[in-house]
Amino acid sequence: MSIRKNFDLSAYLVVGPENTKGRPVETIIKDAIESGFTCVQIRSKVASAIELIQLTREASEVIAQAGKSDEVALLVNDRLDVILAARKQGIKVDGIHVGQSDIPVEVCREYLGEDSIVGLSARTHELLEYIKTVDVSQIDYFGAGPLHETKTKPDCGLDLDGKIVIRSLDEISELAQLSPIPLVIGGGVKLADIPPLAETGVEGFFVVSAVTEADDPKLEATNLVKTWNLHKLSQNKTNKISPFI
Numbered sequence: 001m002s003i004r005k006n007f008d009l010s011a012y013l014v015v016g017p018e019n020t021k022g023r024p025v026e027t028i029i030k031d032a033i034e035s036g037f038t039c040v041q042i043r044s045k046v047a048s049a050i051e052l053i054q055l056t057r058e059a060s061e062v063i064a065q066a067g068k069s070d071e072v073a074l075l076v077n078d079r080l081d082v083i084l085a086a087r088k089q090g091i092k093v094d095g096i097h098v099g100q101s102d103i104p105v106e107v108c109r110e111y112l113g114e115d116s117i118v119g120l121s122a123r124t125h126e127l128l129e130y131i132k133t134v135d136v137s138q139i140d141y142f143g144a145g146p147l148h149e150t151k152t153k154p155d156c157g158l159d160l161d162g163k164i165v166i167r168s169l170d171e172i173s174e175l176a177q178l179s180p181i182p183l184v185i186g187g188g189v190k191l192a193d194i195p196p197l198a199e200t201g202v203e204g205f206f207v208v209s210a211v212t213e214a215d216d217p218k219l220e221a222t223n224l225v226k227t228w229n230l231h232k233l234s235q236n237k238t239n240k241i242s243p244f245i
C-alpha cells in the first residue's frame with residue numbers, strides 16, 4: 001500500500017547539513033526515528049543536487065534499516081529534480097514539501113504521481129481565509145507557522161508589510177478546525193510548546209533545531225515524541241468519557 005494513504009505527521013523532523021552542528025545528518029535522522037519520529041524532510045539551502053541525492057539515499061537507508069519504510073515518510077524540500085533523480089537511482093522517496101514560491105503543487109503531483117505525498121506551506125497573508133478557500137485537491141497537508149520567530153528560517157511568517165507574524169495557539173486551533181486537510185505547525189517549536197500544541201487539534205509538529213542542535217538529539221527527540229503522545233492519549237481518554245455519566 002502507498003504510504004500516501006496512511007502517513008503519520010505527528011512528529012516531523014526537517015533537517016539538512018547546515019542544521020546539525022557538524023554531525024552527520026543520517027545520525028540525527030536515525031536518532032529521531034528510533035525515538036518515534038514519524039516523518040522526515042531533507043531540507044538544505046546550501047547542499048548541491050548531488051549532495052541532496054546522497055542525503056536522501058542515506059535517509060532512506062536509515063529508515064529501511066529501522067524497518068520503518070512503510071511507516072516513516074521521507075520527503076524532500078523544494079527539489080522536485082532531486083526526487084526524480086533519486087527515484088531513478090532506486091531510492092525510496094515518498095514526496096515533496098513546497099512553499100508558495102516553489103514549484104506548483106500541480107507540477108509536483110504530475111511528476112511524482114498519485115502515490116506521493118505533496119505538502120504545501122500555507123500562505124502567511126490572510127492565512128485563515130486562504131486555508132478555507134484554497135484548492136487542496138493536489139495537496140496532502142499544510143505546513144504553517146511560526147509559533148515563535150526562528151533563526152533556522154528567519155523569513156518564516158514574513159507578511160506583505162515585511163513584518164514577521166507569529167501564530168497564537170488560539171489561531172492555530174481555529175486553523176486546525178477549518179483546514180480541510182491535515183495541518184502541521186513548526187517554527188521555533190520546543191519541548192515546552194508540545195502540550196499546548198497537542199491541545200489545538202493539529203495533526204503534528206515539525207522541528208529543526210529542537211532536535212538537530214540538541215546536545216543529545218536522541219533524548220530530545222524522545223522527549224518530544226513522548227510528550228506529544230502522552231497528551232494525545234489523555235485527550236482521547238477525556239473525549240471518550242460519556243457526557244451521560
Ligand SMILES: Cc1ncc(COP(=O)(O)OP(=O)(O)O)c(N)n1
Binds near residue numbers: 041043102120142
Ligand atoms: C512541514 C513544513 N512546513 C513548512 C515548510 C516551509 O516551506 P517553504 O515555505 O517552502 O520554505 P523553505 O522550507 O523552502 O525555506 C517546510 N519546509 N516544511
Ligand SMILES: Cc1ncsc1CCOP(=O)(O)O
Binds near residue numbers: 014145153156208210
Ligand atoms: C518554519 C520552518 N519551515 C521550514 S524550516 C522552518 C523552521 C523551523 O526551524 P526550528 O524548528 O529550528 O525553529
Ligand SMILES: [Mg+2]
Binds near residue numbers: 077078097098099102
Ligand atoms: Mg520551499
